[in-house]
Amino acid sequence: MEEIITKELESQEYFINMGPQHPSTHGVLRLVLSLDGEIIRNVEPHIGYIHRSIEKMCEHDSYQQIVHLTDRMDYLSCHINNEAVCLAVEMGLQLEVPERVKVIRTIIGELTRLSSHQLWWGVMGMDLGAITTFLYGFRDREMITDIFEETCGARLTMNYNVPGGLMFDIHPNFQKRTKDFIAHFKKKLPEYDDLLSNNVIFRNRTIGIGKLSKEDAISYGVTGPSARASGFSCDVRKHYPYSAYDKVQFKEVLRSEGDCYARYECRIDEMWESLSIIEQLIDNIPEGPFKTPTKAVIKLPKGEWYQKVETARGEFGVYIISEGQKNPYRVKFRSPGFSNLSALNHMAKDSKIADLVAIMSTLDLVIPDIDR
Amino acid sequence: MNALYDFSYLTGSIHEWLSERVSPHAVTIVEMILVGISFMLLFAILGIVLVYAERKVSAFFQQRLGPMRVGKWGTAQTIADVIKLLLKEPLMNKEADKFLFNLAPFVIMIAAFMAIAALPFAKGLQALDFDIGILYVAAVSSLGVIGILLAGWSSNNKYSLIGAMRSGAQILSYELSVALSLLTIVVLTGSLQLSVIVESQADGWWIFKGHIPAFIAFIIFLIASTAETNRGPFDIAEAESELTAGFHTEYSGLKFAFFFLAEFANMFIVSAIGATVFLGGWMPLHIGSWEGFNAVMDFIPPIFWFFGKVSFLIFMMMWFRWTFPRLRIDQLLTLEWKYLLPINLVNIVVMAFLGLMGWHF
Amino acid sequence: MKSIINYFKEIYFGLKSLVTGMRVTGHYITHPKEIITQQYPENRDTLKMFERFRGEVVLLHNENNEHRCTGCSACEIACPNGTIEIINKKVDIDGRKVKALDTFVYHLQMCTMCGLCIPACPTDAIKMANTFEHAVFDRSKLTKVLNKPGSKLMDGVK
Numbered sequence: 001m002e003e004i005i006t007k008e009l010e011s012q013e014y015f016i017n018m019g020p021q022h023p024s025t026h027g028v029l030r031l032v033l034s035l036d037g038e039i040i041r042n043v044e045p046h047i048g049y050i051h052r053s054i055e056k057m058c059e060h061d062s063y064q065q066i067v068h069l070t071d072r073m074d075y076l077s078c079h080i081n082n083e084a085v086c087l088a089v090e091m092g093l094q095l096e097v098p099e100r101v102k103v104i105r106t107i108i109g110e111l112t113r114l115s116s117h118q119l120w121w122g123v124m125g126m127d128l129g130a131i132t133t134f135l136y137g138f139r140d141r142e143m144i145t146d147i148f149e150e151t152c153g154a155r156l157t158m159n160y161n162v163p164g165g166l167m168f169d170i171h172p173n174f175q176k177r178t179k180d181f182i183a184h185f186k187k188k189l190p191e192y193d194d195l196l197s198n199n200v201i202f203r204n205r206t207i208g209i210g211k212l213s214k215e216d217a218i219s220y221g222v223t224g225p226s227a228r229a230s231g232f233s234c235d236v237r238k239h240y241p242y243s244a245y246d247k248v249q250f251k252e253v254l255r256s257e258g259d260c261y262a263r264y265e266c267r268i269d270e271m272w273e274s275l276s277i278i279e280q281l282i283d284n285i286p287e288g289p290f291k292t293p294t295k296a297v298i299k300l301p302k303g304e305w306y307q308k309v310e311t312a313r314g315e316f317g318v319y320i321i322s323e324g325q326k327n328p329y330r331v332k333f334r335s336p337g338f339s340n341l342s343a344l345n346h347m348a349k350d351s352k353i354a355d356l357v358a359i360m361s362t363l364d365l366v367i368p369d370i371d372r
Numbered sequence: 373m374n375a376l377y378d379f380s381y382l383t384g385s386i387h388e389w390l391s392e393r394v395s396p397h398a399v400t401i402v403e404m405i406l407v408g409i410s411f412m413l414l415f416a417i418l419g420i421v422l423v424y425a426e427r428k429v430s431a432f433f434q435q436r437l438g439p440m441r442v443g444k445w446g447t448a449q450t451i452a453d454v455i456k457l458l459l460k461e462p463l464m465n466k467e468a469d470k471f472l473f474n475l476a477p478f479v480i481m482i483a484a485f486m487a488i489a490a491l492p493f494a495k496g497l498q499a500l501d502f503d504i505g506i507l508y509v510a511a512v513s514s515l516g517v518i519g520i521l522l523a524g525w526s527s528n529n530k531y532s533l534i535g536a537m538r539s540g541a542q543i544l545s546y547e548l549s550v551a552l553s554l555l556t557i558v559v560l561t562g563s564l565q566l567s568v569i570v571e572s573q574a575d576g577w578w579i580f581k582g583h584i585p586a587f588i589a590f591i592i593f594l595i596a597s598t599a600e601t602n603r604g605p606f607d608i609a610e611a612e613s614e615l616t617a618g619f620h621t622e623y624s625g626l627k628f629a630f631f632f633l634a635e636f637a638n639m640f641i642v643s644a645i646g647a648t649v650f651l652g653g654w655m656p657l658h659i660g661s662w663e664g665f666n667a668v669m670d671f672i673p674p675i676f677w678f679f680g681k682v683s684f685l686i687f688m689m690m691w692f693r694w695t696f697p698r699l700r701i702d703q704l705l706t707l708e709w710k711y712l713l714p715i716n717l718v719n720i721v722v723m724a725f726l727g728l729m730g731w732h733f
Numbered sequence: 734m735k736s737i738i739n740y741f742k743e744i745y746f747g748l749k750s751l752v753t754g755m756r757v758t759g760h761y762i763t764h765p766k767e768i769i770t771q772q773y774p775e776n777r778d779t780l781k782m783f784e785r786f787r788g789e790v791v792l793l794h795n796e797n798n799e800h801r802c803t804g805c806s807a808c809e810i811a812c813p814n815g816t817i818e819i820i821n822k823k824v825d826i827d828g829r830k831v832k833a834l835d836t837f838v839y840h841l842q843m844c845t846m847c848g849l850c851i852p853a854c855p856t857d858a859i860k861m862a863n864t865f866e867h868a869v870f871d872r873s874k875l876t877k878v879l880n881k882p883g884s885k886l887m888d889g890v891k
Contacts (some may be wrong), residue, residue, distance in 0.1 A: 014530065016530050016531070022616065023612055023613050023616060024613040024614065038534065038538075038701060042621070061813050064811070064849060065811075065813035065847075066850065068845060068847035069812060069813070069850065071845075071847075072845075084823050088617060125697060126613065127613045128613070128697035128698055129604055129605060129607065129611070129613065129696070129697045129698025130428075130605075130695065130696055130697040130698075131430075132433055132434050132694045132695060132758055134434075135434035135435060136435070139769055142769070146783075149782075149783050149785075149786055150783040150785065151785070152785070153783075153785040153786055153787040153848060153861065154787055154846060156788070157845070157846070157847075157850075159847045159848060160752050165850065167852070168785075171783075171785065194753045194754055194756070194757045195695070195754050195758075196697070198750045198753065198754075199379070199696065199697065199750050199751065199753075199754050200746070200747035200748075200750045200751060201605060201696055201697050201698075201699055201703075201751075202697045203750075204700075204703050205697060205698075205699070205700060206698075237501075296853070316543065345470065352700060352701065352702070353534070353614050353615075354608075354611070354614055354698070354700040354701065355700070357614050359611055429762070432761070432765060432768070433758045433760045433761060433762050434761070435761050435767055435768050435769050436769075436770045437769070437770040437772070438767065440772060577886060691755060691758065691759070692755075694758060695751075695754050695755050695757075695758045696751065696754065711744065715744075
């Protein structure tokens with residue numbers, strides 16, 4: 001009798017394909033969930049739907065041409081990706097770039113980080129059901145994209161860096177626009193707190209959800225705000241300063257809880273830090289050339305170079321092997337999204353479907369960055 | 373009360389006119405058909421107006437303009453949408469349970485139709501004046517969950533099924549809070565009949581007359597009724613960022629339009645109940661002994677008062693939807709069983725005490 | 734007792750946070766002047782792109798239908814995607830056979846607007862235009878010939 005009862009009440013796991021087309025995977029990520037009712041037992045990410053073999057394409061391109069391919073990886077922190085490639089090539093050429101270039105790169109990099117976090121904030125709210133935040137996030141991001149469009153010539157895939165400096169000098173309006181933006185955004189950022197951070201529903205949805213301990217964060221290779229929320233101090237800007245980050249005062253945002261809310265808070269605080277970095281630099285852009293002249297055909301000497309930078313999502317690395325040709329022999333990108341995604345199963349196990357959405361949006365995944 | 377605005381003369385004269393010509397049975401049938409047609413028209417207009425209103429209101433909350441292209445200020449946008457939905461191909465999942473799949477939208481619509489019959493729109497403008505009006509409306513308006521469960525089950529889609537199951541748990545628990553918060557007022561009125569409840573508010577609405585307990589009951593009703601209509605922040609049955617579209621993932625064309633319409637119709641119905649019980653239905657706003665003010669208020673026809681109050685409540689529900697994130701299923705049930713229900717029960721006792729001592733106005 | 738106080742505290746602060754959120758959205762619905770929507774096709778006349786905006790590659794011509802392209806193919810080499818194809822011809826100038834531009838083929842469908850071709854040009858013959866409405870119904874229309882028919886090299890450009 002007992003056997004029959006247990007057999008009849010035996011629950012069965014079932015599978016759901018979340019994606020490749022799903023509103024909250026933000027791209028063509030496919031997650032195979034095994035569910036027990038509402039509770040997730042296992043998450044298996046299937047990637048590769050937007051693989052464009054960027055690393056292989058790099059082997060056929062010259063060093064100037066590689067730069068614009070990195071725009072298409074993590075399109076939300078494209079300037080920082082470009083910067084990484086340029087820094088690696090400059091390291092190989094042993095080229096000293098002017099101070100002006102370093103400062104401008106830092107300012108635009110921080111603006112990129114801000115715009116990425118703004119978009120993330122909007123999307124985070126939308127994933128949790130507050131669609132209005134999406135529009136507010138985009139409203140503020142619009143000002144940054146305008147700055148980019150005026151100075152760099154494009155709104156998203158800017159391709160502003162070239163090995164040796166910048167493609168052209170900053171626009172005369174750049175400083176004024178940036179200051180306007182800072183003034184505007186300092187007024188709007190507290191609204192973000194009113195809408196989400198302090199909201200009781202939002203706090204209940206995120207606090208204690210998707211815990212990631214510091215040890216797990218390190219062993220999964222999680223970087224960026226997602227890892228700093230677990231207490232893993234991994235800010236490349238602080239530990240291995242590049243460009244003008246050694247000249248500015250900023251603190252590395254660290255949290256110890258490691259849950260969704262900590263990751264959320266980390267990014268909100270990073271926005272404040274980015275604003276302060278831009279404020280320190282915007283009036284102090286040194287005069288000078290915007291580019292160190294390079295040869296039309298750049299040939300790196302034989303050797304290997306690795307440069308890492310801090311994108312909005314974490315540590316982005318460029319590894320170039322050169323055989324002395326005008327094309328690299330091999331290029332490897334270390335993209336933060338790929339490693340961050342690998343911790344998803346660990347974090348989302350035994351939580352609910354709604355929690356998975358919250359965890360994914362606090363990981364801030366950009367799918368082309370994962371697939372490359 | 374201004375006799376000009378009393379609809380019972382109009383309805384009475386129609387009844388007399390019919391009675392002179394045909395037999396009593398035929399009168400009932402003709403009247404039923406007339407009422408049915410007018411409610412169908414009301415539903416169609418409600419759907420068109422509310423969808424437009426929702427799109428515009430959400431747009432203004434989000435610093436957008438909303439539909440602007442079709443007609444002046446996009447007023448004809450919903451009509452264009454209706455035409456689009458009518459022309460769309462009604463797709464069906466190959467493995468779907470065809471009978472239940474087709475039945476589900478109608479179940480939801482019929483539930484909405486049954487509920488709207490008992491609503492008092494104005495003096496004398498009420499199709500059915502039961503003596504258990506509130507009980508009837510509360511019971512019938514939750515029948516829609518059967519349609520949702522059928523839709524989720526028959527779609528042969530796991531997303532739909534999860535959405536339907538969530539919705540079942542949600543509506544069953546929130547039905548309690550809706551009914552109990554309405555009961556809080558019934559303690560004072562002493563009647564379940566909707567017309568009596570409205571008449572009892574001629575000298576002031578219950579939300580003012582009932583002190584704090586009535587206000588608490590109103591807040592609870594607002595929360596619970598938002599949940600009962602499956603609207604955000606309680607839209608876990610649809611939850612487009614989790615379940616793509618929840619229980620109506622597989623529906624398209626006209627059948628989808630039915631679900632869509634039923635959502636807005638339900639929103640109207642719960643707002644109408646709230647307006648009737650808490651905000652005095654079609655009764656104008658009267659303040660104590662301000663004769664002049666009260667006389668001015670009497671000039672506004674009751675039907676405008678009714679629809680004005682309903683739109684206010686609908687606007688509040690839209691405001692909720694476009695501000696808050698969505699709750700998780702377990703938090704939703706926690707909210708109901710740990711917060712709303714106990715508070716509600718205590719509130720009823722307090723209200724009964726108030727009523728016993730005659731401390732309300 | 735403490736748990737009861739906490740219970741009501743929770744409700745109070747929860748409701749307060751919800752009202753704070755509603756005040757933000759309530760502010761925006763009562764301030765329709767802050768609406769940021771741009772009605773795009775209607776505002777075409779007033780819509781102005783920034784001068785540096787990279788829309789598509791154009792070959793500059795002056796009023797005499799002369800351009801500055803010598804057909805050196807520097808832009809073709811600089812382009813990462815094979816967007817630009819330079820086809821050259823031989824022309825007689827003072828009895829000498831000289832290389833000159835025949836057709837400047839530009840495949841808009843392959844262009845990523847990276848702007849690498851512009852600094853590569855030694856004679857400043859091409860620039861990025863501000864146009865952005867590139868949608869067409871036929872893919873073949875995206876392959877453009879940039880030099881106008883009958884155009885020739887400007888005097889003095891080498």
